[in-house]
Amino acid sequence: MSKSNIALTSIAVIAGIVVIMFVWPIYTVWQQGKMGEAALKRAGQERQMIKERAKAELAAANDTASAIEIVGAMAKKYPEYRYQEFMNAFADALTSKDTPIKLILVPTEAQMPILLTDKAFD
Numbered sequence: 001m002s003k004s005n006i007a008l009t010s011i012a013v014i015a016g017i018v019v020i021m022f023v024w025p026i027y028t029v030w031q032q033g034k035m036g037e038a039a040l041k042r043a044g045q046e047r048q049m050i051k052e053r054a055k056a057e058l059a060a061a062n063d064t065a066s067a068i069e070i071v072g073a074m075a076k077k078y079p080e081y082r083y084q085e086f087m088n089a090f091a092d093a094l095t096s097k098d099t100p101i102k103l104i105l106v107p108t109e110a111q112m113p114i115l116l117t118d119k120a121f122d
Contacts, residue, residue: 075081
């Protein structure tokens with residue numbers, strides 16, 4: 001190699017180092033800015049997801065409340081509804097093979113079971 005090639009190579013290496021010394025801090029700041037923008041967008045998306053989840057939970061709660069209101073109105077309008085629901089739950093408990101029955105609670109008045117025999121033959 002000749003002296004001119006060595007000199008040109010040395011100048012190119014030194015110029016490259018100088019360029020990197022000036023460009024690296026600028027690139028680092030730019031990269032951190034982009035990371036900050038990405039974090040901000042991610043936080044905005046998470047906030048939006050939380051809002052949507054809250055809206056869905058509110059809608060579900062409203063649906064549940066209206067269903068409870070309808071069932072309550074029907075229970076007032078048709079008093080035998082509660083008795084029928086109890087009997088259905090009782091029958092489900094008797095026929096269920098998932099959980100063995102250990103204790104059966106029967107509604108009572110003055111320690112006597114409520115039989116409602118007069119309504120059974122209507």
